[in-house]
Amino acid sequence: MTGTTSRAPRPAADSALELPRYLREAEERRTPLAYAGYRSTALRAPLRTPVDLPQRLTEVTGPVLGEDRVTAADADLTLRMGGEALGQRINVFGRVLDSDGRPVPDTLVEIWQANAAGRYRHVGDNWPAPLDPHFDGLGRVMTDSLGRYEFTTIQPGAYPWGNHHNAWRPAHIHFSLFGRAFTQRLVTQMYFPGDPLFWQDPIFNAIPPSARHRAIATFELDRTQDNWALAYQWDIVLRGSDQTPFETDDDGDVA
Numbered sequence: 001m002t003g004t005t006s007r008a009p010r011p012a013a014d015s016a017l018e019l020p021r022y023l024r025e026a027e028e029r030r031t032p033l034a035y036a037g038y039r040s041t042a043l044r045a046p047l048r049t050p051v052d053l054p055q056r057l058t059e060v061t062g063p064v065l066g067e068d069r070v071t072a073a074d075a076d077l078t079l080r081m082g083g084e085a086l087g088q089r090i091n092v093f094g095r096v097l098d099s100d101g102r103p104v105p106d107t108l109v110e111i112w113q114a115n116a117a118g119r120y121r122h123v124g125d126n127w128p129a130p131l132d133p134h135f136d137g138l139g140r141v142m143t144d145s146l147g148r149y150e151f152t153t154i155q156p157g158a159y160p161w162g163n164h165h166n167a168w169r170p171a172h173i174h175f176s177l178f179g180r181a182f183t184q185r186l187v188t189q190m191y192f193p194g195d196p197l198f199w200q201d202p203i204f205n206a207i208p209p210s211a212r213h214r215a216i217a218t219f220e221l222d223r224t225q226d227n228w229a230l231a232y233q234w235d236i237v238l239r240g241s242d243q244t245p246f247e248t249d250d251d252g253d254v255a
Contacts, residue, residue: 090230
């Protein structure tokens with residue numbers, strides 16, 4: 001969800017329940033419904049203006065994935081299927097924050113990414129780059145009491161994707177965040193600083209220029225592990241003036 005917090009009208013006197021709702025951001029701050037340079041939006045983007053539906057009781061009180069179902073091994077993508085993944089090890093860490101800079105604890109953060117050669121372990125990805133038998137590209141972790149998360153993974157490679165002639169996606173990691181219910185899900189992408197492919201990537205350039213820096217991680221030498229892994233920090237802000245760019249339902253899907 002995007003925008004500033006508001007409150008739904010107070011329910012009838014026989015109920016104390018008051019469900020939150022969120023006001024939409026100004027259109028100039030939002031990723032457009034259909035971005036001309038991104039060909040897939042012609043098939044995926046909504047044809048009509050989205051309609052906000054109010055949250056009902058069952059949508060905000062349903063079961064969620066508990067912390068006991070997420071293990072420490074889920075946050076280390078470099079050790080899978082009996083071996084070590086190939087490529088540059090990296091630690092990706094940060095915080096999940098609300099619009100006032102307060103930490104958001106107990107939030108499920110999931111990631112998926114291509115391997116060091118730029119290939120996903122997916123039946124639909126068959127370009128001639130090698131698969132890594134010890135890398136599935138999937139990870140998950142719960143934020144702690146201070147909203148912190150951390151993954152150990154491999155620097156993903158760029159890959160071709162057929163959007164235009166000689167089109168290559170910049171290196172990136174997909175993030176998914178779940179809230180207190182399964183209906184509360186946000187999806188985004190984290191990019192790496194100094195990528196030479198930013199200028200020709202329509203997905204990155206669909207983000208308003210003033211917000212693009214919020215999609216790029218920061219290299220942190222102080223957090224690198226000597227003789228082991230580089231470190232990148234990326235804080236995820238759920239809403240407000242510093243909100244991280246998200247792939248919302250009305251922004252279309254992203255590769």
